Amino acid sequence: MILGSCKEDPTPKPKGFLKLEYPEAVYKKYLSDCPFTFDVNAITEIEKPRGGGNYCGMNISYPRLNGKIHITYIAVDEELLTKSLKEAQNLTLSHAQKAESIETYPTEDKTHNRYGMVYVIEGNAASPVQFYITDNKKHFLRGAAYFNTKPNYDSIFPAVHYLKKDIKVLMESVEWKD
Helix, strand or coil: CCHHHCCCCCCCCCCCCCCCCCCCCCEEEEECCCCEEEEEECCCEECCCEEECCEEEEEEEECCCCEEEEEEEEECCHHHHHHHHHHHHHHHHCCCCCEEEEEEEEEEEHHHCEEEEEEEEEECCCCCEEEEEECCCCEEEEEEEEECCCCCHHHHHHHHHHHHHHHHHHHHHCEECC
């Protein structure tokens, strides 16, 4: 016993951080059955579009991130566009109870008829990123990111950061089929 107790005093070790690495994004054009196309990250899996007529929906699945982006498209007129814009804002604000902050990033591309908004919801909200894109005439596309886990913003932050880049590319590449 005496010989075993002559070891050095233990020293505390620095805390470690989880290192999450995601592949470099490579984008490809997704030609959907819906009235729009867009660029999507090659690591995703897209569920077959559902709906018809004035409505089309799909999920862009990220198996490595354990999450999805839910996409909803609606053909609109002026009245329905106003209603859809208000609904998109209300759906985002419904997360305000769990949000520490909601950052907004407007986007406008007059050349390609793309106008939209990205909402980044910091905090333990169910959907940390939401967005919409429209041509302000006939097309309205809304999206929301969800992760298949209990919301914990600190844990999902790297995945949210990765998805924000993909959402930006998606919004900048939307082309409306007329």
